[in-house]
Amino acid sequence: MNAAWRHDGSFESLIALTERAYREGRAPDAIDTVERGGLFGGTEADPSILIPRSLLSPSHTEETEGGGARLRIEAPRLYGAAARAWMSEEGVETALLSVAADYGKRGEAALGDFSMAALRTLVAAVRRVNREIHRLEGFARFSPHARFSPHGDDLMVAVLEPDHNILCALLHFFVDRYALASPEGGAFALVDARRRYALRAKPQASPHGDSRGRDISVEALFGEDATALAATAYGDEDAILWKRYFSATENPARSNPTLQRRLLPLRYRRHLTETGG
Template sequence: MMNHGPRIFSYENSFDGLLCAFAAAEGEGLERCGFQSEGSGRPGLWPPTSVPVHAGTAAQFLERLRRAGGEGTVLHVMYVFLAEIRGAEPPLYEFARLTMQTGKIVLGMRTNAAVRRVMDWKSKVGKEAHRMTGLLRFMELQDGTLYARFEPDHNVLPLVTPHFQRRFPHENWVIHDQRRGLAIAWDGKKLHPVVGVPGNVDDLLSRREISFQRLWQEYVQAMAVPERHNPRLQRRFMPSRYWKHLVEQTV
């Protein structure tokens, strides 16, 4: 008998696409299988089964997951998707399938490898999102818009925007994930995706912003105590990969 190899489901690189792929695998009763996002550049030995995106299928799968494991379980699945970790789909599928099979929350099953990995990934994404709410630096542009840029390890842009909607509800602002080429703007009423953010926003800074940055840098230099300079301690509280977007670190 010919060996057709493991089942691999190819899905559109979106949250709905991933849920549809999980629904297709779960509908066939598969305990373990492979998943591959379209355009991921990960060709395998076995041709994948392409799964079309259907909003209704995704919503039904998510609701079944919510009924079985609660909102916390749904958040774990969403956070791991935003983690953008290569090879995360099989453990995440096993986590979702186990939840629906048992009909209860499985987050306490830390001895299960899939559950443990999903919880660890979710924690990393949550920690980075929380860190970014304190590290993002907004700059005033010439038209009065506030602009912030960052390059997070995970796709935390959807997770940080609600914080700044509450913090700056009456301002016009843009948060730009330069690593992924994604940006979201808030106009004081609703969010909008932004297409074509200028590459060099520094040329669009207001005079007040330029003056403020200069004063802030001078203040940081004046307050610094050379004898207490401790880069290792700095990296513990603020990883160096984030420094390039901090005004005080450009001096």
């Protein structure tokens, strides 16, 4: 008999359970999941559930992730899948732990055996999350937002409504993209309007000159603070130039709205500068 394992909904908790299943080579009979109360009910979101603790406090690594650091080194693909499973919010924990247990017994072969239903479920969720991350890496639109800037310089704000809780993954992408500017000028914020929270990043130059090792100060905003950031973001002259550029690239002789709708689903267009954002 393999008793229920408790999962509090946080990233660290799921990573710890994954590591346990991997290490013990067995999955639980059931997962006792704590309700994510308030997340979608309009009340304040719980930071411990929405954001990996290590993101806000880089010193939290080994302690907060339990065996997560070991898992990341010993089974990086499994760790990546666990992270995506957590972001998905699709309730694929059972499939994840089943795959993790199988991985503990069979190693990499467990990630190639698509005859296993658990692996198929997990991979489908991972693919959906990856697709959403990749799309929003392109579809995020930043506008300057002076009010929240820490030093009075422009803070660039992007408002998103992702299907999955992927802000932390996007943050890493945009840190690499922007951070490298002068340390004073690279501040930006990502607002998840659906989950009503935001991450504000202020990159700082690394003493080693290495992008991966750069110090980043990340701050989380919740509820009213986050939505206020979204509500007061504004367009500017460059946004107008971009709209005119986009119109000029249209080629009526090749018009194909069906294809455009497939590649650029309507749900993303609300926040795109060129389509009415």
